[in-house]
Amino acid sequence: MKSDHQTLIQIAIPAETYPRSCVQTFEDAASSALVVENPFPMLPLGTIDSLMAINDQLRTTMATSEGIVRSVIGAAMEILERAQQHSNVSPSAYVGELVTKIVREFTWDEAKFPTRFSMDRIVAMVTQRLSTIDADVSSVMKRFAQAFAESAQVQKETHGSLQVQAVDNHIATAQIVSTDWLTTRVVAVPRGLVSEWKKTYETMAEYVVPRSDLCLAKDKEYELHRVVLFTKSVDDFTRAIREYKFIMRSWTPETAMSAGGPEARLAATLDIAEDIHAEAAELMPGWIEEAITAAIHLATLAAFVEGVLRHGTPPIFIGILALCPTKKVTSVLTVAERMFGDKKSVYDGAKVLDGLLSFAEVHHALF
Numbered sequence: 190m191k192s193d194h195q196t197l198i199q200i201a202i203p204a205e206t207y208p209r210s211c212v213q214t215f216e217d218a219a220s221s222a223l224v225v226e227n228p229f230p231m232l233p234l235g236t237i238d239s240l241m242a243i244n245d246q247l248r249t250t251m252a253t254s255e256g257i258v259r260s261v262i263g264a265a266m267e268i269l270e271r272a273q274q275h276s277n278v279s280p281s282a283y284v285g286e287l288v289t290k291i292v293r294e295f296t297w298d299e300a301k302f303p304t305r306f307s308m309d310r311i312v313a314m315v316t317q318r319l320s321t322i323d324a325d326v327s328s329v330m331k332r333f334a335q336a337f338a339e340s341a342q343v344q345k346e347t348h349g350s351l352q353v354q355a356v357d358n359h360i361a362t363a364q365i366v367s368t369d370w371l372t373t374r375v376v377a378v379p380r381g382l383v384s385e386w387k388k389t390y391e392t393m394a395e396y397v398v399p400r401s402d403l404c405l406a407k408d409k410e411y412e413l414h415r416v417v418l419f420t421k422s423v424d425d426f427t428r429a430i431r432e433y434k435f436i437m438r439s440w441t442p443e444t445a446m447s448a449g450g451p452e453a454r455l456a457a458t459l460d461i462a463e464d465i466h467a468e469a470a471e472l473m474p475g476w477i478e479e480a481i482t483a484a485i486h487l488a489t490l491a492a493f494v495e496g497v498l499r500h501g502t503p504p505i506f507i508g509i510l511a512l513c514p515t516k517k518v519t520s521v522l523t524v525a526e527r528m529f530g531d532k533k534s535v536y537d538g539a540k541v542l543d544g545l546l547s548f549a550e551v552h553h554a555l556f
Contacts, residue, residue: 194515199488201496222513262556336462351411356440367442377436393429394422496549
């Protein structure tokens with residue numbers, strides 16, 4: 190599903206310079222963005238040197254966070270798109286509404302990220318939280334992908350061509366020979382090479398049972414042939430099959446007896462895939478909330494540090510959090526520069542994203 194990319198913008202402006210009503214004024218002016226007030230908690234300061242080091246660290250951490258958030262949103266969209274087969278809910282609309290709700294309701298989580306700790310420790314805690322989210326999502330989505338790949342493979346074996354279709358669909362128990370000395374193999378023979386097969390299969394290895402060839406099935410491209418041979422000749426027979434451009438199927442009497450019929454295997458793999466999908470669908474809203482709130486915490490920290498480095502102490506700022514389409518970031522920041530920037534600064538709107546703004550802000554791409 191195609192959806193508009195979204196970006197978070199966190200702004201820190203000196204409370205002694207601007208009234209709180211400026212949040213509403215900015216919201217009215219930046220009509221393309223969702224704007225909410227995001228009060229800064231009482232964050233620790235440290236020294237100027239430590240703040241500059243943390244500022245550099247946050248730039249790297251924000252880039253990592255953007256990648257994790259995109260991965261989480263991508264996983265959510267994959268889960269929702271599969272669920273859409275049974276629902277009229279648009280995945281992009283669902284994700285958009287959930288992200289909007291998270292931004293509207295955001296408050297600093299003092300329990301997870303206590304402000305009594307040093308700034309670098311808080312940054313490390315948020316980073317660790319993001320890493321945990323990323324690992325959890327990756328683990329479930331790996332099982333999700335494997336389960337549906339296996340079910341797709343079994344479906345192919347049930348309904349595909351004779352090159353891949355399950356041999357069990359075509360061979361009866363009475364046609365299988367399996368003893369201590371003898372075994373059965375099945376070969377997919379291209380229709381144009383059937384005559385060659387009949388002339389050569391008995392001589393492809395030393396101990397192939399004469400006249401044991403049996404055509405099990407035909408389609409437009411292949412014939413499926415059974416042959417009986419001594420167990421000790423299987424390796425030589427397999428090499429000869431490859432040389433003649435025939436296809437040795439991976440089926441053996443042992444796998445046939447242990448795996449059950451193709452329909453049973455298909456039902457089992459589909460059940461497993463649907464169970465994992467249900468698990469992922471249940472976890473998915475929590476993944477999104479955890480990832481987005483961690484990103485907002487990082488943006489809050491980064492804007493606070495930027496604000497202190499720009500405006501000095503006391504660090505009393507009005508925090509403004511905006512969510513907007515990524516293609517509208519330039520216009521939203523342009524409005525902010527005109528409202529909160531240094532009126533004496535030379536401002537080039539074309540370079541709004543090049544770090545040349547004269548007020549404290551950070552932006553974090555979401556998806």
